[in-house]
Amino acid sequence: MLIALMSDIHGNLEAFSACLADAEIVAPDARIVVLGDFVGYGADPNAVTRLAMTRAAISVRGNHDEAATGDLTGMTADAAAAIAWTRSTLAPDVREWLSKLPLEVEEEDRLYVHAEASRPTAWRYVMDADAARRSIEAAEARLTFTGHTHVPVLFGLTATEKITRFRPVTDVPVPMPRPRRWLAGVGSVGQPRDGSPAACYAIFDTERAELTFRRVAYDIATAAAKIRAAGLPDRLASRLSNGH
Amino acid sequence: MGFGLIGGSASRQPDLMHRLRLTEGAVIGGFVVGPRLHRGGMALIHAVTHPDHPGPLVMKVPALFEGEDPAAIVSFEMEQMILPRLHGPHAPRFIANGDFSAQPFIVMERIPAGSLLPRLAHLPMAAEELAPLGALVATALEAIHRQHVVHLDVKPSNILLRESGEAVLIDYGLSHHDQLPDLMEEEFRLPYGTAPYMAPEQVMGIRSEPRSDLFALGALLYFFATGTRPFGDPQKLSGLKRRIWRDPPPPRALNPDVPKALQETILRCLEVDPERRHPSAAQLAFDLRNPDQVVLTPRAEKLEADGWRATLRRRFNPEARPVFRRRLDEGAPPPAPILAVALDLAEAPDPLLDDALRVTLRGLLAIHAGARIACLHVLRQNRLAPDTSLNPEGQNKHVNRLVALRTWAAPLGLPEGRVTFHVLEAIDAAAALTEYAKANGIDHLVLGARPVSIKRRLLGSVSAEVAMLAPCTVTVVRPYAG
Numbered sequence: 001m002l003i004a005l006m007s008d009i010h011g012n013l014e015a016f017s018a019c020l021a022d023a024e025i026v027a028p029d030a031r032i033v034v035l036g037d038f039v040g041y042g043a044d045p046n047a048v049t050r051l052a053m054t055r056a057a058i059s060v061r062g063n064h065d066e067a068a069t070g071d072l073t074g075m076t077a078d079a080a081a082a083i084a085w086t087r088s089t090l091a092p093d094v095r096e097w098l099s100k101l102p103l104e105v106e107e108e109d110r111l112y113v114h115a116e117a118s119r120p121t122a123w124r125y126v127m128d129a130d131a132a133r134r135s136i137e138a139a140e141a142r143l144t145f146t147g148h149t150h151v152p153v154l155f156g157l158t159a160t161e162k163i164t165r166f167r168p169v170t171d172v173p174v175p176m177p178r179p180r181r182w183l184a185g186v187g188s189v190g191q192p193r194d195g196s197p198a199a200c201y202a203i204f205d206t207e208r209a210e211l212t213f214r215r216v217a218y219d220i221a222t223a224a225a226k227i228r229a230a231g232l233p234d235r236l237a238s239r240l241s242n243g244h
Numbered sequence: 245m246g247f248g249l250i251g252g253s254a255s256r257q258p259d260l261m262h263r264l265r266l267t268e269g270a271v272i273g274g275f276v277v278g279p280r281l282h283r284g285g286m287a288l289i290h291a292v293t294h295p296d297h298p299g300p301l302v303m304k305v306p307a308l309f310e311g312e313d314p315a316a317i318v319s320f321e322m323e324q325m326i327l328p329r330l331h332g333p334h335a336p337r338f339i340a341n342g343d344f345s346a347q348p349f350i351v352m353e354r355i356p357a358g359s360l361l362p363r364l365a366h367l368p369m370a371a372e373e374l375a376p377l378g379a380l381v382a383t384a385l386e387a388i389h390r391q392h393v394v395h396l397d398v399k400p401s402n403i404l405l406r407e408s409g410e411a412v413l414i415d416y417g418l419s420h421h422d423q424l425p426d427l428m429e430e431e432f433r434l435p436y437g438t439a440p441y442m443a444p445e446q447v448m449g450i451r452s453e454p455r456s457d458l459f460a461l462g463a464l465l466y467f468f469a470t471g472t473r474p475f476g477d478p479q480k481l482s483g484l485k486r487r488i489w490r491d492p493p494p495p496r497a498l499n500p501d502v503p504k505a506l507q508e509t510i511l512r513c514l515e516v517d518p519e520r521r522h523p524s525a526a527q528l529a530f531d532l533r534n535p536d537q538v539v540l541t542p543r544a545e546k547l548e549a550d551g552w553r554a555t556l557r558r559r560f561n562p563e564a565r566p567v568f569r570r571r572l573d574e575g576a577p578p579p580a581p582i583l584a585v586a587l588d589l590a591e592a593p594d595p596l597l598d599d600a601l602r603v604t605l606r607g608l609l610a611i612h613a614g615a616r617i618a619c620l621h622v623l624r625q626n627r628l629a630p631d632t633s634l635n636p637e638g639q640n641k642h643v644n645r646l647v648a649l650r651t652w653a654a655p656l657g658l659p660e661g662r663v664t665f666h667v668l669e670a671i672d673a674a675a676a677l678t679e680y681a682k683a684n685g686i687d688h689l690v691l692g693a694r695p696v697s698i699k700r701r702l703l704g705s706v707s708a709e710v711a712m713l714a715p716c717t718v719t720v721v722r723p724y725a726g
Binding site: 154178 | 314318321324325343344345423424425426427429
């Protein structure tokens with residue numbers, strides 16, 4: 001079975017649509033799993049979420065989804081401005097759906113969670129080996145798929161309990177062999193921050209236990225124009241073409 | 245594997261449990277187990293058959309019976325990752341992997357010919373045999389380097405020869421793939437490799453340097469040329485590190501029959517600093533195939549190892565000590581291609597075309613700092629009397645053309661060693677250039693277009709034919725027509 005793992009769409013309809021179209025070509029019939037942050041930053045929170053409602057087999061909650069439907073604080077100024085705008089924009093059915101998203105979903109040997117898994121509600125980033133170890137050791141599942149950092153990355157727990165960190169190469173399938181335990185950050189669909197502006201997602205092949213990262217070009221100009229037209233901070237538009 | 249220094253302690257083994265026994269006649273993953281062919285420190289190898297896979301096959305399984313060395317498991321995982329990603333004649337064809345949850349195994353094609361190991365009984369090997377053999381191995385290394393793999397355990401027992409002539413590199417258990425996680429690097433603090441062949445930077449734990457394989461091949465060539473291992477077979481890390489500051493006696497000191505060009509090539513492979521070795525395995529193969537074109541430096545003339553002063557300096561002076569750096573940007577090293585330019589010296593001189601050719605080459609050299617250029621001229625032979633090189637007139641012509649090639653290349657200002665000159669004698673120029681490009685691993689062939697004439701319209705031009713047939717990129721240069 002193929003699973004398309006998408007995360008951190010952030011209201012970017014152009015990027016999300018491009019990734020879904022790409023998955024239809026390279027991984028037809030793949031199950032779509034979205035690892036949270038449907039909204040925030042981008043100008044199409046309703047359209048993105050409604051598209052996910054129809055297309056995603058599994059969805060989990062991100063911190064921006066929580067902030068837009070609840071009362072999370074402690075965000076950066078740009079993020080807070082975007083959340084305030086998103087709150088005022090969300091349609092009732094979208095708000096309802098987002099507010100009911102689970103924090104994590106476990107399926108066979110896989111855990112889907114937005115941030116570090118030992119305390120998902122703390123929304124901690126998995127950027128380094130220590131955080132990866134904490135998350136991997138807290139999880140029951142052999143494989144953890146996360147988002148939140150907007151950077152594609154792979155951590156593995158070795159036979160002697162050391163952590164390997166690996167920056168995946170686009171389109172090169174990376175084996176995640178048994179019995180090792182792995183944590184993958186699948187990058188960001190709607191606001192990549194690893195220097196490449198192309199939308200990022202990953203495809204997991206359950207039979208081969210291989211993860212392949214994809215980069216998808218999309219209509220950045222339109223996504224950025226919508227952000228500006230909505231009166232959101234300009235930086236949220238300009239960073240899309242920088243990729244960080 | 246001759247050398248195993250373990251850094252990490254095995255605090256938790258993966259569950260390696262209830263394992264099927266590899267007895268003859270057993271069926272594992274659909275493969276029928278045949279006789280055992282080899283029992284090594286890290287793995288067992290059995291002949292196997294499968295109804296869907298014709299041809300002789302072998303199954304490799306990790307040796308887990310003694311010592312509980314985690315390296316055996318990790319290196320097996322690495323080979324399971326890397327072998328399926330290799331293609332071409334220089335690696336064994338991958339058939340199937342078996343999961344660690346049942347019986348871990350790798351099935352691959354069985355290469356009937358043996359390894360180079362039995363040749364150790366007949367050393368030293370004559371240069372006329374050794375240099376072509378070394379070129380075959382270097383060509384195989386180039387093929388796997390281009391597939392993002394550094395072998396890191398090049399030694400006689402890991403080199404097989406196909407009946408069709410190509411060298412095959414086996415055993416990717418210690419290898420590094422620059423697009424895959426390196427499980428060995430993270431797992432073990434100290435180096436894994438085979439002591440007599442391990443490059444200095446590999447001793448220091450760097451696993452991403454393709455030129456480590458050139459060092460290992462250089463150690464092998466030294467051993468085969470002299471019958472003596474250049475660095476012995478140290479069993480401790482301190483003994484391994486000795487090669488960082490202590491150079492071996494030059495091959496010609498041990499075997500005066502070793503030609504200077506071969507000594508030059510071997511000692512360049514054995515340079516402590518990878519930057520001073522050949523920039524690529526293809527360039528090493530080129531030197532081994534063209535010994536008359538190897539530029540002889542003081543390395544070729546040496547008859548003694550460096551004196552105690554130089555040795556002490558390298559050992560204790562921090563400024564003289566080599567520094568091994570991991571490449572900052574992960575990924576493949578910059579390519580160091582072999583360029584060739586074909587010059588038609590026989591026709592009337594065409595300064596505009598010559599300038600245009602040199603401009604093109606300068607551009608290529610500016611992009612590829614490690615590139616080298618082979619300057620070619622085809623001396624056309626008369627179909628009826630082809631042996632011109634045997635008579636004085638022909639010999640003279642040959643030498644004249646070499647001189648003309650050197651003169652042509654002089655304005656490029658290339659240092660010796662980065663440019664070579666070759667006069668090919670052939671009836672068919674296009675076929676000769678194509679064959680040369682193939683035999684010497686040329687990456688990019690540059691040649692000039694001649695003005696269209698009636699004859700060319702009818703017969704087709706050399707450049708068009710080369711562009712169609714050559715196994716590499718071909719640039720046909722045309723001067724600005726005004």
